[in-house]
Amino acid sequence: MFKLLDNLVTKAELERLNTLLSTAAFESGVVTAGPAARSVKDNLQATSTQPCVDEARSVMREALLRSEEFREYAYPLRFVPPLFSRYEPGMRYGEHTDNAVMGNVRTDLALTLFLSPPDSYEGGELVVDVDQDARMIKLAAGCAVVYEASSLHRVEPVRRGRREAGITWVQSLVRDPAQREILAGLSATLRLLGGTATNSRAALTVAKTRANLLRMWAEV
Numbered sequence: 001m002f003k004l005l006d007n008l009v010t011k012a013e014l015e016r017l018n019t020l021l022s023t024a025a026f027e028s029g030v031v032t033a034g035p036a037a038r039s040v041k042d043n044l045q046a047t048s049t050q051p052c053v054d055e056a057r058s059v060m061r062e063a064l065l066r067s068e069e070f071r072e073y074a075y076p077l078r079f080v081p082p083l084f085s086r087y088e089p090g091m092r093y094g095e096h097t098d099n100a101v102m103g104n105v106r107t108d109l110a111l112t113l114f115l116s117p118p119d120s121y122e123g124g125e126l127v128v129d130v131d132q133d134a135r136m137i138k139l140a141a142g143c144a145v146v147y148e149a150s151s152l153h154r155v156e157p158v159r160r161g162r163r164e165a166g167i168t169w170v171q172s173l174v175r176d177p178a179q180r181e182i183l184a185g186l187s188a189t190l191r192l193l194g195g196t197a198t199n200s201r202a203a204l205t206v207a208k209t210r211a212n213l214l215r216m217w218a219e220v
Contacts, residue, residue, distance in 0.1 A: 001181055002128060002135065002147035003073045008113060009063045014142045017059055017115055020052040021164060026086055029093075040094025043155070046084040057082045060113060060166050072187040074146055075173040075180065077220070078105045084115075087124055087163040093155040098169065100150075106171045107149040113166040114139045121161030128153040146170075148177055173218040183217075186210040 009017065026044040033041040046053050060082045064070055080102045087093075098107050112126055118138050126137045126145065129152040136156075137145050147153065149169055174180045186206055193203040 005144040008144040020056045037096040042091045044086040076170045077173045078171040080169040082168040087158040092157040095154040098149040107169040108172040109170040110149040111146045113144040115164040117141045121163045123159040124163035125156045179217045
């Protein structure tokens with residue numbers, strides 16, 4: 001189960017993110033890798049204690065909170081402060097699963113925001129294991145993918161150019177992925193029905209069902 005988010009950030013936000021990261025210092029990504037991932041992680045990461053990184057985090061977080069599509073899929077409760085990664089030729093991140101808890105956040109979902117145009121680098125695809133089927137993901141700059149942090153995933157070696165991305169993790173109000181999928185399906189149905197603004201009995205019933213299920217499943 002994963003979700004593609006087209007144009008999560010605006011063109012102006014994308015340009016701002018890339019400008020901020022162009023001034024940032026980067027260090028080995030191993031410093032934030034868990035014990036199991038250290039041996040397979042080979043990338044660079046923007047050093048977190050920089051004002052430009054703090055601003056980039058704010059830009060990304062505001063875009064996430066603005067996105068109705070993201071909110072209706074993830075039901076976010078808490079976020080891990082975003083990291084910004086860079087892959088240069090030969091760098092990769094081998095198959096791994098993310099840490100279950102980061103700080104005070106249970107990592108239910110992971111999100112990758114692509115910052116580099118896909119034709120500016122070769123390789124570097126994000127590969128996510130979905131129902132034992134490897135899905136290869138390489139999106140336009142400004143687009144993002146949300147996937148289960150518990151899944152096996154990797155970043156293929158970059159062969160040419162430079163791949164940059166923003167990554168964060170989300171603790172959801174709804175812990176169970178199957179329950180989140182049901183809620184996402186109801187939200188999609190509601191959009192097809194035109195939303196509650198139509199005041200139709202069908203739309204109101206779907207909205208009521210979604211709200212009642214969220215009351216049952218939400219952990220606050």
